[in-house]
Amino acid sequence: MNYEEAKNRFISTWGSLGTLWGINKAMAQIHALLLISPEPLSMEDIMEELHISRGNTSMNLRQLMDWGIVFKENKIGERKEYFTSEKNxxxxxxxxxxxxxxxxxxxxxxxxxxxxxxxxxxxxxxxxxxxxxxxxxxxxxxxxxxxxxxxxxxxxxxxxxxxxxxx
Amino acid sequence: MNYEEAKNRFISTWGSLGTLWGINKAMAQIHALLLISPEPLSMEDIMEELHISRGNTSMNLRQLMDWGIVFKENKIGERKEYFTSEKNxxxxxxxxxxxxxxxxxxxxxxxxxxxxxxxxxxxxxxxxxxxxxxxxxxxxxxxxxxxxxxxxxxxxxxxxxxxxxxx
DNA sequence: TCAAACTTTCAAAAATTATTGAAAATTAAA
DNA sequence: TTTAATTTTCAATAATTTTTGAAAGTTTGA
Incomplete structure (x- = not known):
């Protein structure tokens, strides 16, 4: 199993597992992606990686922030917002x-x-x-x-x- | 709060809670009903009490039995099947x-x-x-x-x- | 102030999940 | 056997949940 396979495996497992700790698939997948990403990701990055719409991404990121497990981060000189997950x-x-x-x-x-x-x-x-x-x-x-x-x-x-x- | 109110309150709470330990509403409600019923109940009893169809009742009872928390019981001289929940x-x-x-x-x-x-x-x-x-x-x-x-x-x-x- | 970059909102559509109800299957008594 | 009582199955329908995408909103820099 190479990196890409492993990553996808993890994201989709975490995604289907999500439903069972009470969050939806997209939300869990976004979380999974951020959890294993060494760098903060922008909304664009997430949309692209998971093939989900802008609205969906926006709403689910908000919920993850409400749960207190995802945070906004700003890169200096950049307008875009970036997101990271609690890594611990x-x-x-x-x-x-x-x-x-x-x-x-x-x-x-x-x-x-x-x-x-x-x-x-x-x-x-x-x-x-x-x-x-x-x-x-x-x-x-x-x-x-x-x-x-x-x-x-x-x-x-x-x-x-x-x-x-x-x- | 009288008995009927309390019972309904409990059943509907347990029902909506169900989704969150991974079972659907009807299944959780059937379970709640059996849990507080001093006597085993028949399928008819359950259908009537919860206003759900025969098919729905049958399928969800089966699942509850698969989970190992609801049991069939037979009353002697009766054809019908009765059900109880694990009470402990x-x-x-x-x-x-x-x-x-x-x-x-x-x-x-x-x-x-x-x-x-x-x-x-x-x-x-x-x-x-x-x-x-x-x-x-x-x-x-x-x-x-x-x-x-x-x-x-x-x-x-x-x-x-x-x-x-x-x- | 304006305009560009970006994010949020939300009604409509799509996808998923739950429920019904009647036909088929099963069971047990006569 | 046959028949009546009862349960199960499952295709169709209904309800719920998720997703989309475009319009509205916000923020920032010029």
Whole structure:
């Protein structure tokens, strides 16, 4: 496998994987491209490399910046904007975990809490609803802690210790 | 909030959340319904409760069974099939983690490994590709271990210890 | 100020994914 | 067997999501 093949393989894998951490194909592919590019890329560069339209590129770059994993960069004397990705994969994971927690987990926790606190009228279906949503609530909170603390903290000793412990 | 409201709130939340752990709305809603139902439900019950078609119900139940989180149950003297969900949320998490590892993470790890092992021709772009895919590979393996061992193992002492440690 | 370089927006089109419903298949009782 | 109950399949349709591209907007330098 040569460079071009490997690059394309990586970009398309990352792209299809994207859907599964909650971002669309183009967005994930742009991210993949920036991640392995030694130099910042312009919008033109990205459009050309991935064969996607200007609008698509613009919108998805914005979203990546909202996620905090892609940054604008300006080259002096150039009008064009250039983009880079967060290159440190630990920091990348931290940022993604943080955002997913904020966007998905926390709202869910809130609702699970509300639902699990309805009045117990003594019926078996109410009891079951309360029991299960309470259990999910607890699990979601544990997950939230793990995402924010374990993956999160700059200190990654916990993860290391854990992997050693368990491997 | 009364029972009906709480139930609907839970089902629709779980439904929209579904997309984000990789399953579609109907599938997640069926799962939610079974999770809080004290009794096994028939296909008719599910169709009626969620207002979805027979075909849709049938297909999504099958997928839930493929995931190993919903089971068929037969009532004696009845022709109809009934369905229940795995009710233990720890076990549910374990099963989901296991399946996601198998379906998504492991194939990705394989590709990251292939890509990161191309020949280094000395160019900066090849170096960067190798460096970044190696880092992702390592991270993906750590994640895989965590999903299968930490969430996975019946013994949940690790998780408990961890939460205590870090909370 | 104007004009050129560049980016963003957004309605329309395309692509993808989910859902329906009726016909075919299966199952089990008579 | 035959028949009735039930489930599965799958082509057609609907709903949703993504992408395009051109017009509108913005920024900068002359």
């Amino acid at each position: 994969v630990q920091e990348l994971a931290r940022q993604i975990a943080k955002e997913r927690s904020r966007r998905e987990l926390q709202p869910t926790i809130k609702i699970l809490n509300d639902v699990s606190n309805i009045d117990d009228d003594g019926s078996s279906k109410t009891k079951e609803l309360i029991k299960q949503t309470k259990a999910l609530h607890e699990m979601a909170e544990t997950l939230d802690i793990m995402m924010n603390k374990v993956v999160g903290q700059g200190n990654n000793w916990i993860t290391k210790a854990l992997v050693k412990l368990v491997k | 949320v720890q076990e549910l998490a374990r099963q989901i983690a296991k399946e996601r590892s198998r379906r998504e993470l492991q194939p990705t790890i394989k590709i990251l490994n292939d890509v990161s092992n191309i020949d280094d021709d000395g160019s900066s772009k090849t170096k960067e590709l190798i460096k970044q895919t190696k880092a992702l590979h390592e991270m993906a393996e750590t994640l895989d271990i965590m999903m299968n061992k930490v969430v996975g193992q019946g013994n949940n002492w690790i998780t408990k210890a961890l939460v205590k440690l870090v909370k």
